[in-house]
Amino acid sequence: MTQEQTENKQIRVGVLALQGAFAEHIILLNTLPQVSEAVAVRNAKEIAEVDALVIPGGESTTMALIAERSGFWPALQEFVQTHPTWGTCAGLILLSECITSGGTLTGDQKLLGGLGISIKRNAFGTQKESFEAGLHVEGLDEADRLFPGVFIRAPVIDQILKPEEVQVVAKLERDYGKTPKGTIVAVRQGHLLGSAFHPELTRDNRMHLLFVKMAQEWIAKHKQ
Numbered sequence: 001m002t003q004e005q006t007e008n009k010q011i012r013v014g015v016l017a018l019q020g021a022f023a024e025h026i027i028l029l030n031t032l033p034q035v036s037e038a039v040a041v042r043n044a045k046e047i048a049e050v051d052a053l054v055i056p057g058g059e060s061t062t063m064a065l066i067a068e069r070s071g072f073w074p075a076l077q078e079f080v081q082t083h084p085t086w087g088t089c090a091g092l093i094l095l096s097e098c099i100t101s102g103g104t105l106t107g108d109q110k111l112l113g114g115l116g117i118s119i120k121r122n123a124f125g126t127q128k129e130s131f132e133a134g135l136h137v138e139g140l141d142e143a144d145r146l147f148p149g150v151f152i153r154a155p156v157i158d159q160i161l162k163p164e165e166v167q168v169v170a171k172l173e174r175d176y177g178k179t180p181k182g183t184i185v186a187v188r189q190g191h192l193l194g195s196a197f198h199p200e201l202t203r204d205n206r207m208h209l210l211f212v213k214m215a216q217e218w219i220a221k222h223k224q
């Protein structure tokens, strides 16, 4: 196959379905012609059958606990190190290298890692402080049309630990409570994408398209 044919090849996308908003991701991914099928992934056998993975929002500590107790954690970590993966909200937390608490880095939470960033969890407060923010997301189709960023007990990217490798994909366009304009809310590093907000809770599938195209390109380059 030529490079172009491989880049256009449909991919099978898994959505980690241990806990959280996985069903909505599956629905949006299945609207894309680039996706042959989007399926729930709950164990080592199922993850071996997909080309790329989405880790949804939910509760990052609970997801880690379930993956660990069921013996799935090592296969999940191995997949994330070697395949295109997008973490949204709790998923972004799991893909980060460390958590910041009160301004200092902590090693308290079990993480998959891969993104050279530190995360501040629940940066905007409780569920009551959920909101929607219009965002310019780097690389989206119709780039001028703001993307509806849905933030629910959302984290923010507190520090970029590997600036030479991590690319900023979206920032807050204004202050939200105590979180200032310019705070980073989406990043990319190689085969990994992370966003603090929930694109699966909107009708806008452009972020899903961005990830799927990024995954296709990455697979075409690295998996021939």
Ligand SMILES: NC(=O)CC[C@H](N)C(=O)O
Residues within 6 Å of the ligand: 056, 057, 058, 059, 060, 061, 088, 089, 090, 091, 093, 121, 122, 152, 153, 154, 155
């Ligand atoms: N909507 C979400 O995914 C919230 C993330 C959650 N606060 C956590 O720490 O895991």
